[in-house]
Amino acid sequence: MDRIAAMNAFVRVVEAGTFTKAAETLDMPNASLTRLIQKLEEDLKVRLLQRTTRSVTVTPEGAIYYERVVRLLAEFADIESSTTHARMKPSGRLRVDAATAIGALVLVPALDDFYRTYPDIGIELQVGNERTDLIAEGFDCAIRAGRVDEQFLVARQIGSFGFTTCATPAFLAAHGTPTSPDQLSALPTIGMIPSHAGYPPSFPFLYDDRKDGLQLKHRLVVNDTNAYLAAGLASLGIIQAPTYSVRDAIAAGKLVPLLEDWPQPTIPVHVIYPPNRYLSAKARVFIDWLVELFERDELLRRR
Structure with missing residues (x-):
């Protein structure tokens, strides 16, 4: 044997x-x-x-x-x-699972940089907000935001991100601008169903070094990052989204940040992979590249 x-x-x-x-x-x-x-x-x-x-x-x-x-x-x-x-150039296909926003807004725009260094590695990227069974479905690694609770997996923190509460100028003109988190309960808000994308079940703020979540009665709750941002841009309500996902809309004046004097918690981002699986050269260089990618972005670097 x-x-x-x-x-x-x-x-x-x-x-x-x-x-x-x-x-x-x-x-x-x-x-x-x-x-x-x-x-x-x-x-x-x-x-x-x-x-x-x-x-x-x-x-x-x-x-x-x-x-x-x-x-x-x-x-x-x-x-x-x-x-x-040490003696082979990494090559082959790499299967990666990632939350929708991280996949679409962080990974895909940066992949050209990765391919310039490793042109012989092909990536199969699955994006979504449901947790994937890495072992059963044969993924090499996954990028997860928030809590990592899978057993028998290695979790390496590669970054983190904060949240920004925001709304459109049109929404604020119609409903007014809140000056404290407590005022959100009287305004239309949009919720995101918690998932491995890192969204919490409520709008969290830091009160006296405590993490408290406002239990709001959202007028709309969605399970997809794109739908969540679209709802906010459609002036349906106030959203609380990862800062990296709304920075372009804020820079363009489409969204206005709110309650900036009220800090909101940061969420860790990990790359996870099975501990016993042969960590190939292609997986190793991809993970190292991820660490550098998140470190270069001030909104995503590890805190």
């Missing part, structure tokens, strides 16, 4: 949660994967996994083994990757 292959298979089962999903990511028959794990348990003389018809859970012994094996595989992959990277 190839012990490293067996270790990798075990880790993939733990992260995927089922033998079926793990077998798909490993591109091997379910029965072969089952036999491989059984042989590993026989050699170790310990039960690593508890199996049911619907899912797989890790035994206490399996959890300890998992933690040690992940570190071992990561070190082994790093050795191979650094050696390969």
Whole structure:
């Protein structure tokens, strides 16, 4: 038995949660994967996994083994990757998942810079505001704003962003300009359904070093960043959007920033990827490029 292959298979089962999903990511028959794990348990003389018809859970012994094996595989992959990277120019297809606004307003406009350095890397970029199962769907990495709560994933912070409360000049002419957050409850506001785009469930402001969210009765709630910004530009209400997403509209006079004396919290941005997956040269250089991209932008750099 190839012990490293067996270790990798075990880790993939733990992260995927089922033998079926793990077998798909490993591109091997379910029965072969089952036999491989059984042989590993026989050699170790310990039960690593508890199996049911619907899912797989890790035994206490399996959890300890998992933690040690992940570190071992990561070190082994790093050795191979650094050696390969030193003698090969990165190439191939990279699958990336990102929130809609970050993908459309941050990544895509900057990709020409990336391609000038790495012309042989092709990128498949999936954008959306729903969380993707990286392991089950075969993504190399994902860019997430806000809380990262997936298990068994490496999360590296690459930046952060703040929010700006704003509205159109026409809306303010019709409804008046609020001078404190408490006045927002009497005005039409637009809400964004929370997601991995980083939008909170309410309009947060910092009160006495506390994070408080105003529980507003929004006249409209949407689940898409483009629709959210469009609603604000259509004078349907006040919005609170990532500052980087409204800076062009503010510069053009289409939106007016509000309540600037009332600080709003910043949201961290992470790139996440499976810890045991072979971090190829193309993934490594892309992640390094992301770090530099966010650092260059004062509205996106890490705080």
